[in-house]
Amino acid sequence: MTMKNEKPSLLIQKYINGTASPEEREQLLNWYRSQQPETVEWPAATETEEKQVYDRMLSNIDQHIDASYPQPRPLSKWYYIAAAAAIFMVGSFATFLYLDKAAPEKIQVLAFKNDIKPGGNKAILKLADGSELVLDGATKDSFAHHQDLNIARISDGQLAFDKQPKDAQTDSGAPKYNTISTPKGGQYRIILPDGTKVWLNAISSIRFPSYFSAGERRVEITGEAYFEVSKNKQMPFRVISGQQALEVLGTKFNINAYANEPQINTTLAEGSIRLNRINVSESSILKPGEQAQLKTGGKLGAKIVPADLDEVLAWKNDAFVFNDMPITEIMQQIERWYDIELVYSGAKPNLRFTGIIPRSSNLSTFLKVLEGSGGLKFGIDHKKVFIQSTR
Known part of the structure; x- marks a missing residue:
């Protein structure tokens, strides 16, 4: 069976996700090995020559992908070209000569x-009473002694909470807060009680209540997180990260707020966001495809710039x-x-x-x-x- 019958873009995506079977991986390798090799000197002598070689490689890969799979693809054309180029380099399918210029x-x-090995699905759930539960490999039975958590389901890398009624109350009349955090080499997905989906990158955390009280849905994050907020016009969704507060009704966005980074980057994929700087009477409105850059410790408001969504959302x-x-x-x-x-x-x-x-x-x-x-x-x-x- 040849690659022309197998939708190469689908196999590339499976390779990226690590879900390709041995047969599919071999099929992809055979297709690349069948291409005409090219010997080049790298680094190139000039920037112009380097760009010509790079453009030629991408053009050749693009032609083979388009010829094999002409129908529309779910991701951008650049995504597949770049993915193919990376696999091309890693597998050494072309003759690639690297000459080190240093003595x-x-x-x-x-x-x-x-x-x-790469990171994986790892996280810790810290409860309001201070106790901690390791989520790696946990099952719903792991929460048998914590019935007030209202866990709907847990699978590899994802924890979902039951939706609670608007009038849900704890014994004290106030919500109890939980925190999910990931270590180095960890990532995790959470579905909050309101249906909002959250992806946590490595060394990140989200603090959220066991239920959202009337009038507001408020969470706090550190590190990096991607949100798909469930729409609810009566209850704005607010995200606190460092010196900024976001307010949304229903949208998709990414926040990079690592403590060791010089600025907080908030990138909007869909919808709209109002970004407020804490203790400063100014705000910014983000449009899809824009990124707000807020200097850590600075006194000025956020700088709004165009965003590369493929780059920002790649980790997710x-x-x-x-x-x-x-x-x-x-x-x-x-x-x-x-x-x-x-x-x-x-x-x-x-x-x-x-x-x-x-x-x-x-x-x-x-x-x-x-x-x-x-x-x-x-x-x-x-x-x-x-x-x-x-x-």
Whole structure:
């Protein structure tokens, strides 16, 4: 059976998600191996030559995908081209010659002494009374002694709460707050009592009540989270993250509010958001495709800029997408997802990278793709990743 009968875009998506069967993976590999190889010198001598090689590779991949699967695809054309390009590089399906321009005696010998698997579905539920429940591998029976939690169901990586009546009250007359947090190398999905869906990235948390009282739905987050808010005009949904407060009725958006980042980035995918700065009498309205950037500790309001939704929402879609991103920012994402410690040799490299890599990739695969772009060498020793610039 050939790739032309198998919808290559579907197989690429399965590869990215890590759900492709051995037969499907072999089918995809065979298709790439059948393409005409090209030998190139990398890094290229000039930026113009580098762009020509890159554009030629993408054009060739695009032609094969379009010829094999001409009908409309559910994701953007760029997404599949980039995905194909990443797999193309990782699998070494073309003859790819990398020539290091640095003098050998100046480069420390780095090696992958071990490999590290990607993160997965890991989280801890902290109850109002201070007790904690590990959600990894938990079942509904795990909550038998906590009947007031009203757990509807729990599956691999997702916890759903029962919808509660508007007049639900606790013994004290006030809602009890729960917190779900993810560690390094963890992610999790939650369905709140109002039906709102939340995705938590690594090293993130959400604090929410056991029920939402009349007039308001209020949650607090740290780290990064993506929301699909259930519509309810009578009860605005509010998200508190650091120095900002968001108010929405029903929409889809992403908040990146890590404590070690210089700013809070709020990106709107659908609907509208009013962004308020806490203790400051000013607000901003976001439109779909826009990002609000609020400097941590700054006194000015948020800066509104166009957003790259594919890049911002990639983590939720089980991929890393980089569009001319500084390597230091990429390494921060790697640090969170693979639960490792970064060790730079000398000054941090001033390099940028464009590409897409599945989040299901082992760390060595990820680092080899970055090495292939030129200018970097990596080493792995237990939970430490050593980074050295070769330029």
